[in-house]
Amino acid sequence: MRRIYLDHTATTPLDPRVLEAMEPFFFGVFGNASSIHLFGREAKQALERARGTIAGLIGAEPGEIFFTSGGTESDNLAIAGVAAASQGNRCRIVTSGAEHHAVLDTCEHLAQQGVPVAILPVLETGGVDPDVVRGAVGPDVKLVSLMHANNEVGTVSPVAAYAELARAAGAIVHTDAVQSAGRIPVDVRALGVDLLTLSAHKMYGPKGIGALFIRRGTAIEPVFHGGGQERGRRPGTENVALAAGFAEAFSIAAEEMARESKRLKGLRDGLEVRLRESFPGLLVNGDPEARLPHILNVSFDSARCPMEGEMLVVNMDLRGIAVTSGSACTSGSMQPSHVLLAMGRDPQTARATIRFSFGKSNTDEDVAQVVDVLRQVLDQMSSPQAPFV
Numbered sequence: 001m002r003r004i005y006l007d008h009t010a011t012t013p014l015d016p017r018v019l020e021a022m023e024p025f026f027f028g029v030f031g032n033a034s035s036i037h038l039f040g041r042e043a044k045q046a047l048e049r050a051r052g053t054i055a056g057l058i059g060a061e062p063g064e065i066f067f068t069s070g071g072t073e074s075d076n077l078a079i080a081g082v083a084a085a086s087q088g089n090r091c092r093i094v095t096s097g098a099e100h101h102a103v104l105d106t107c108e109h110l111a112q113q114g115v116p117v118a119i120l121p122v123l124e125t126g127g128v129d130p131d132v133v134r135g136a137v138g139p140d141v142k143l144v145s146l147m148h149a150n151n152e153v154g155t156v157s158p159v160a161a162y163a164e165l166a167r168a169a170g171a172i173v174h175t176d177a178v179q180s181a182g183r184i185p186v187d188v189r190a191l192g193v194d195l196l197t198l199s200a201h202k203m204y205g206p207k208g209i210g211a212l213f214i215r216r217g218t219a220i221e222p223v224f225h226g227g228g229q230e231r232g233r234r235p236g237t238e239n240v241a242l243a244a245g246f247a248e249a250f251s252i253a254a255e256e257m258a259r260e261s262k263r264l265k266g267l268r269d270g271l272e273v274r275l276r277e278s279f280p281g282l283l284v285n286g287d288p289e290a291r292l293p294h295i296l297n298v299s300f301d302s303a304r305c306p307m308e309g310e311m312l313v314v315n316m317d318l319r320g321i322a323v324t325s326g327s328a329c330t331s332g333s334m335q336p337s338h339v340l341l342a343m344g345r346d347p348q349t350a351r352a353t354i355r356f357s358f359g360k361s362n363t364d365e366d367v368a369q370v371v372d373v374l375r376q377v378l379d380q381m382s383s384p385q386a387p388f389v
Helices: 016-025 038-057 071-085 101-112 130-136 159-168 240-278 309-318 338-342 347-351 364-381
Strands: 065-068 092-096 117-120 141-145 172-176 195-199 210-214 283-285 295-299 353-357
Touching: 016 240, 038 065, 038 240, 065 071, 071 101, 071 141, 071 172, 071 195, 071 210, 092 101, 101 117, 117 130, 130 141, 130 159, 141 159, 159 172, 240 295, 240 364, 309 353, 309 364, 338 347, 347 353
Parallel strands: 092 117, 092 141, 141 172, 172 195
Antiparallel strands: 065 210, 195 210, 283 295, 295 353
């Protein structure tokens, strides 16, 4: 069976060039970057080279990049760290109902501890209306956290507009750029944000490493304790090999971005056209223009697909095609996508949904096969006599 991977939003395979960049730090240059002897100094130099590379790719200074274990930790550090540093009456956090759970769950936890949190509504396209942000950023708001690009529907939000409004009101601004970095240009100065989350494994880098941009002068407390690494913001021995891989992956992504984004957009648009032709009543979720080039999120006519999206995903997988019904972090949940519900989709429509996300391995041939297989699956699922799997 020919297998097709269309879940690059969940994770990407490691680029062989990234593995090659990492290998020296597993064996030869293995020192602890905090040690002052030669072995440690070599590791420290490699770590700082990686930091500088990543900083340069997002328009930051090297000293504003802090390595973490990934996007989830970076989101937690950004939100909980700012909350811990809050003083006086300016303590409210503003976010939206379509954020990644790393943001929403952190905000919920803080709310349980007494921190005031405002959850903004989102538009049908998945973004937040800047006028809603304007109305939400009062003198009590400490932090506004709104993602750059949605991980489920691909909508790219006007973060620069949000940041201008929030910072004018004296608030700190955080954006999760896990999905957008390496896919579209990301520049912290142009966006105007104070905090920005990155993750390596979304851009053909290693799992287990991410970064948080912290604008110089931003008040933030660590959420972990036990060491002075990362200038006291994130303790623990730095993983130099993963940092080197992260930097290499991001560099490759930036170099290939224009060409690859154009190719992926062609595949995505081709699939969308074929699906619209094949499935009457198809609903495409997300902004039709302001969206990432590799994500296509669609809902099928709920009368034709009257069941959980997870079953749709399982049937596709049994036929060799890997897709998902929502965020990888909520896979296995029988609840409909919180993003689609926030966008105004009804629960049944939200359940009858698939997210396709393209990557380097995908071709036009994949698009044709996906449509054929999907037609077979939906025909089988809509037949009361046929087994679902």
